[in-house]
């Protein structure tokens with residue numbers, strides 16, 4: 001069906017000097033058995049180590065290995081976006097270079113693609129290597145995300161997936177600055193199918209995501225997919241106003257019947273603090289959205305490319 005097809009592997013890299021050689025070695029094992037033409041688009045996301053130099057050596061030997069090098073670190077989501085933009089394959093497969101996504105799984109992706117699926121997404125069978133707290137918070141995030149978003153993002157689904165060219169073109173039409181790729185991949189729609197894979201341990205080096213980065217990614221995901229957190233205050237405020245009206249009535253009647261000895265100082269303090277807190281939360285959430293509007297309005301480029309190797313603009 002896709003005999004002459006070109007497949008693009010997209011590998012975002014940030015300080016991955018320790019993992020690159022193992023990555024290419026594994027990739028070659030897979031590509032040796034792969035019946036399609038291929039290219040590997042490596043996005044160097046502003047690495048401060050020797051990642052770029054090592055990449056250049058590989059690119060020199062083989063012009064199917066392409067390099068997009070950023071002027072600084074712009075984050076994995078933007079690196080992925082650039083990878084999609086500079087790829088030309090009929091099917092595009094983002095993969096982590098730390099080999100947590102086993103390249104051999106791509107065979108199954110390709111078989112499903114041949115069956116006619118436009119998106120074949122990897123689903124992590126286990127996440128034992130990710131730390132209990134991270135797994136727990138990640139699960140909570142997806143529960144919340146799916147509760148408030150129109151388009152669901154399956155829990156445990158990975159960026160590791162195959163997308164047909166038409167899906168990639170659809171994704172590239174999205175021009176927002178706060179990218180949450182997993183959400184976007186689902187938002188565009190198309191016929192999709194999951195494939196379970198074994199999420200391996202990192203081959204070398206350390207995770208590039210700390211708690212703060214993941215937290216902000218989660219906020220990007222939520223603010224990018226739903227305005228419910230903004231709107232919920234109207235209803236909460238309405239509810240509280242109604243309750244306060246009932247309480248006012250109660251105090252009015254109580255005062256008429258029994259007089260008005262001064263009481264309830266602790267209640268006042270608690271209520272004051274409680275509603276002060278609620279209002280600040282509401283303001284803070286508005287701030288999250290307004291800050292993002294500000295970035296969108298400034299409309300700066302998603303990333304700055306410093307160097308392109310084996311790619312003509």
Ligand code: UDP
Pocket residue numbers: 011012013014015016045073074075076079095096097098100206207208209
């Ligand atoms: N990565 C990137 N830019 C970043 C952070 C990560 O391009 O700012 C790449 C990284 O080199 C790796 C992939 O994204 O290829 C996944 O990162 P990592 O393995 O550190 O994340 P984790 O597996 O812990 O989620």
Ligand code: MG
Pocket residue numbers: 096098100202207
């Ligand atoms: Mg990893």
